[in-house]
Amino acid sequence: MGRRKFGKKHSASGASVLKQDEGNGLKDARKPYNDIIRENDNFIKYYKVQKVCKEDEFEDFVQFLKTDLPTTFRITGSKGVVHKLLEIVEDNLIKDCINQIDSEKPPNIFPLPWYPGKLAWQMDLTRKDIRRCEAYYKLHNFLISETEHGTISRQEAVSMIPPLLLDVQSHHKVLDMCAAPGSKTAQLLELLHANGDPIPSGYVIANDVDNKRCYMLVHQAKRLNSPCVAIINHDSTVLPNLHSTQSDGSVKQVQFDRILCDVPCSGDGTLRKNPDIWLKWTAANGLNLHGVQSRILKRGAELLAIDGKLVYSTCSINPIENEAVIHRLLCESNGALELVDVSDTLPGLKFSPGMEEWLVCSRNLDVYKNFDEVDEKWRTTIRPQIVRILPHHQNTGAFFVAVLKKVKPFHTKEETNIKINDTDLDVGHVVEGSKKRNNDDNIQHKDETVWKDIKSFYSISDDFDSKCLLTRCRVGKKKNIYLTTEAVRDLVVTNQSNIKFINTGVKAFVRCDNKNMKCAFRIANDGLDSVYPFIGDNRKVYIDKDDLITLLLNDDPQHSPPIPSLSKNLQLQVENLSPGSCVLIYREEEKSKDLDPLVIYMSGWRGTTSLRCYMDRHSTMHLLRLLGGDMSKYDVNKFQKQDDESSQGEGCSEGTNTEATKN
Numbered sequence: 001m002g003r004r005k006f007g008k009k010h011s012a013s014g015a016s017v018l019k020q021d022e023g024n025g026l027k028d029a030r031k032p033y034n035d036i037i038r039e040n041d042n043f044i045k046y047y048k049v050q051k052v053c054k055e056d057e058f059e060d061f062v063q064f065l066k067t068d069l070p071t072t073f074r075i076t077g078s079k080g081v082v083h084k085l086l087e088i089v090e091d092n093l094i095k096d097c098i099n100q101i102d103s104e105k106p107p108n109i110f111p112l113p114w115y116p117g118k119l120a121w122q123m124d125l126t127r128k129d130i131r132r133c134e135a136y137y138k139l140h141n142f143l144i145s146e147t148e149h150g151t152i153s154r155q156e157a158v159s160m161i162p163p164l165l166l167d168v169q170s171h172h173k174v175l176d177m178c179a180a181p182g183s184k185t186a187q188l189l190e191l192l193h194a195n196g197d198p199i200p201s202g203y204v205i206a207n208d209v210d211n212k213r214c215y216m217l218v219h220q221a222k223r224l225n226s227p228c229v230a231i232i233n234h235d236s237t238v239l240p241n242l243h244s245t246q247s248d249g250s251v252k253q254v255q256f257d258r259i260l261c262d263v264p265c266s267g268d269g270t271l272r273k274n275p276d277i278w279l280k281w282t283a284a285n286g287l288n289l290h291g292v293q294s295r296i297l298k299r300g301a302e303l304l305a306i307d308g309k310l311v312y313s314t315c316s317i318n319p320i321e322n323e324a325v326i327h328r329l330l331c332e333s334n335g336a337l338e339l340v341d342v343s344d345t346l347p348g349l350k351f352s353p354g355m356e357e358w359l360v361c362s363r364n365l366d367v368y369k370n371f372d373e374v375d376e377k378w379r380t381t382i383r384p385q386i387v388r389i390l391p392h393h394q395n396t397g398a399f400f401v402a403v404l405k406k407v408k409p410f411h412t413k414e415e416t417n418i419k420i421n422d423t424d425l426d427v428g429h430v431v432e433g434s435k436k437r438n439n440d441d442n443i444q445h446k447d448e449t450v451w452k453d454i455k456s457f458y459s460i461s462d463d464f465d466s467k468c469l470l471t472r473c474r475v476g477k478k479k480n481i482y483l484t485t486e487a488v489r490d491l492v493v494t495n496q497s498n499i500k501f502i503n504t505g506v507k508a509f510v511r512c513d514n515k516n517m518k519c520a521f522r523i524a525n526d527g528l529d530s531v532y533p534f535i536g537d538n539r540k541v542y543i544d545k546d547d548l549i550t551l552l553l554n555d556d557p558q559h560s561p562p563i564p565s566l567s568k569n570l571q572l573q574v575e576n577l578s579p580g581s582c583v584l585i586y587r588e589e590e591k592s593k594d595l596d597p598l599v600i601y602m603s604g605w606r607g608t609t610s611l612r613c614y615m616d617r618h619s620t621m622h623l624l625r626l627l628g629g630d631m632s633k634y635d636v637n638k639f640q641k642q643d644d645e646s647s648q649g650e651g652c653s654e655g656t657n658t659e660a661t662k663n
């Protein structure tokens, strides 16, 4: 969910420009949010005449829109981690906030009733409350470090709904047509990995027309460490067909099992989060976007497999951007698409059914008085399987979701079934932009050597498909080696002449060129969950809680914990381990058969006399939090330590401690 930037053209989408002096005539919309007068007569008039909710609810609807949005977040990760984090939220975080607040009415913090497994939480606090109030500094630190680590996602409640309704399974081919900044892409990826499979056979292709915004997707994908994602940069209205190689070597057009069309919209459902929209709202915004929204949806329907599901969503309240778009496609599809009734899918979610009638108004709010004047396509009734969420239903933003199922072919373009030469990309490259791949035998040869060294040093099992390792450049020393899946690699290789791939793969190995190690690459934390099952026992070290906490508390690369300072068990394990990269494994003792134990894999380094783990600051905080270790060194109260704030920076990267390899 999201909306176009203020006053920004969206040329590629063909959508019109939102001008600064639109709306209620105020020229300078760049006011501090506090100073914005949350009123717009045209907005009120328009939605009254559209009968967007029952008459007796209208006042509530408007009042809720005028208040700030509560904060929400989702918990994600392996089952063991999720269970632990839930415990921390319920037992520590909430109590902490309540105890700290010097008020009779502490903030309400509760799990969203409709989100499965208590994994999404809402608190009646705005982002600003949390940032500015000292009592919430631990909560603020929690939100920042867990977000950066990838174990929570701060996402608006209503924006969590479309991926849930898509019902993604680990084998699904999923397309996210308008993906940036990527909160829903992240959720789709989580669902793909939900059954615990570190390398699912399905994938998510995340597309956005805006090249810069595609890099927001890169950041999201990096947080989640999935090898099953590729980011592409196209106008969805004319998204080229993608092809994949079949088992018989032929190449066939990809038909997606699941498609998300979270289209660009006027965004008036986000008024609580973006009050500047009050200043520039006009009825024209929705009208101008209807065309591009319809074209994106239609292209999505073309790319959908038979029996596949497509979710169309907007954060707009306007029926012209919502029901009218769905209605238009249903009319054109000649029975190929059906609306799916999702009204019972998320018990506990309050919503209104889709609108059955709507009006077309001009920019000046001239409503078509004589209904005969209105084109047929605007006025037919739509069945109410659609989910419409308004802010007063359950104190959220406003949102629109419709789920479509394809039951027979629709606008089929000729299916291509072409033979191509199988491109043998042993250690290939991550494609940046539309650069074409050219063969370079020398590099292939060198890469084979690199792979041989890695395979032998880590005793990597023969089941591991080294073709799925990619590098970013074809010439010179490779810095990082990325892991992708067979299916994603095939897509990159097969489509690189007509698809602009921005990024794919998760970092699996990092060059470290240390004279003490017999391999030039160390293991990266990012891809460890996927690579771990293939690593031999010779580089695995099992670590207990106390030793792990000792390692995590050490942040001085020049003085890593000396081996004799660690437990006897650990000393014995590393005694015969040659210097270099290793995997540290922590396994919590099983408390109950019903609960998955906490298991953590980390990239470690056995120095000549010391042992350490590679962890950035946020991941260190995350692990200490899970282990119940002393966090005082990192869980800084910025109100007491204002001067240190910049040095507590939020952008550390793995291996802040690159010097560690010298120990």
Ligand SMILES: C[S@@+](CC[C@H](N)C(=O)[O-])C[C@H]1O[C@@H](n2cnc3c(N)ncnc32)[C@H](O)[C@@H]1O
Pocket (backbone or CB within 6 Å): 001, 002, 003, 010, 012, 013, 159, 177, 178, 179, 180, 181, 182, 183, 184, 185, 207, 208, 209, 210, 213, 234, 235, 236, 237, 262, 263, 264, 265, 292, 296
């Ligand atoms: C509502 S936002 C998507 C929010 C995103 N799904 C999320 O959950 O974070 C709409 C996105 O559509 C992109 N967009 C606009 N026109 C497009 C087009 N014709 N093709 C593809 N993407 C487009 C915009 O750049 C913007 O990032």
